[in-house]
Amino acid sequence: MKLVDCVSEVEQQLQHAKLYFGHGTDNARDEAAWLVMAASGINVGTFDGDWTQELSVQQLAETEKLVLKRIHSGQPLAYILNSAWFAETEFYIDERAIVPRSHIGEWIPECFEPWLDPTGVQDVLDLCTGGGCIAVALALVLNQARFDAVDISTDALAVAAINARRHAVSDRIRLIQSDLFTALPDHRYDLILCNPPYVADQLMDELPLEYSHEPEIAFSGGSDGLTIIRQVLAESRAHLTQRGLLVVEAGSAALSVESAWPTVPFTWLMSANGESVVFVLSADELDAFGQRFV
Numbered sequence: 488m489k490l491v492d493c494v495s496e497v498e499q500q501l502q503h504a505k506l507y508f509g510h511g512t513d514n515a516r517d518e519a520a521w522l523v524m525a526a527s528g529i530n531v532g533t534f535d536g537d538w539t540q541e542l543s544v545q546q547l548a549e550t551e552k553l554v555l556k557r558i559h560s561g562q563p564l565a566y567i568l569n570s571a572w573f574a575e576t577e578f579y580i581d582e583r584a585i586v587p588r589s590h591i592g593e594w595i596p597e598c599f600e601p602w603l604d605p606t607g608v609q610d611v612l613d614l615c616t617g618g619g620c621i622a623v624a625l626a627l628v629l630n631q632a633r634f635d636a637v638d639i640s641t642d643a644l645a646v647a648a649i650n651a652r653r654h655a656v657s658d659r660i661r662l663i664q665s666d667l668f669t670a671l672p673d674h675r676y677d678l679i680l681c682n683p684p685y686v687a688d689q690l691m692d693e694l695p696l697e698y699s700h701e702p703e704i705a706f707s708g709g710s711d712g713l714t715i716i717r718q719v720l721a722e723s724r725a726h727l728t729q730r731g732l733l734v735v736e737a738g739s740a741a742l743s744v745e746s747a748w749p750t751v752p753f754t755w756l757m758s759a760n761g762e763s764v765v766f767v768l769s770a771d772e773l774d775a776f777g778q779r780f781v
């Protein structure tokens with residue numbers, strides 16, 4: 488069977504099983520292609536584009552095994568493969584940390600220009616770092632900058648350590664276990680990034696099966712989804728340099744952010760899929776609003 492035909496067949500199977508696609512892909516076709524290539528030992532990063540190549544009996548058998556595992560376990564494919572792609576980079580991942588998929592990754596290749604001048608960035612804080620994907624991907628672009636990557640979960644930090652080592656940036660990324668800013672050194676950063684838990688209580692029960700394999704602490708954002716975002720807004724200014732920038736993904740809490748602080752001049756960045764769930768605020772804009780976030 489040709490690769491392209493196998494992908495179509497798997498796409499049908501995944502579609503029929505009514506799985507959720509949102510952990511590295513957003514549709515059955517892309518996930519089918521990822522699955523078949525992984526099962527067949529075809530490297531996505533170096534794929535030559537030959538969709539007409541014939542798959543061997545063994546490649547087809549491996550594909551079948553993987554399809555059945557994905558359908559029957561409900562695990563995100565990234566966990567089954569221990570592999571996820573984020574900001575054009577491959578990461579190790581397992582159930583100790585959420586599967587990387589933050590929209591923040593879309594602005595990593597350009598280092599958040601024009602909201603930030605990347606040439607002036609020396610110190611970066613990645614709050615709620617999880618498996619470290621944001622810190623590591625940005626460290627590969629800003630190859631002189633130093634990073635503090637913070638998470639409350641030692642499990643997640645263990646995954647982040649694997650990724651920092653894998654991409655040879657361990658010497659520039661300090662992993663810190665902390666409840667947000669609590670255990671941080673007295674230090675100011677040029678850039679603070681945060682993809683926090685932001686799912687409101689009433690939405691937690693509606694999350695698809697795939698999410699039940701991920702750490703609950705990565706999602707739960709309290710009654711309005713804003714528990715962590717509120718703290719980040721209130722405390723970031725004290726940790727930013729004069730020309731610093733705060734970047735936060737608010738996800739499903741984006742509307743709550745707007746209605747909680749209607750006079751704050753959030754700049755919402757538009758993702759490739761048309762969603763605007765990531766905001767940026769400069770240190771000046773945070774100054775103007777003062778301490779009124781709490």
Ligand SMILES: C[S@@+](CC[C@H](N)C(=O)[O-])C[C@H]1O[C@@H](n2cnc3c(N)ncnc32)[C@H](O)[C@@H]1O
Pocket residue numbers: 584585586587588589614615616617618619620621637638639640643665666667682683684702704705706715
């Ligand atoms: C949505 S995940 C983001 C992970 C990673 N940055 C990413 O984009 O894939 C949120 C992370 O916040 C961490 N977290 C939750 N509450 C925290 C807190 N109070 N302080 C620090 N980290 C926290 C969770 O352990 C989880 O790893």
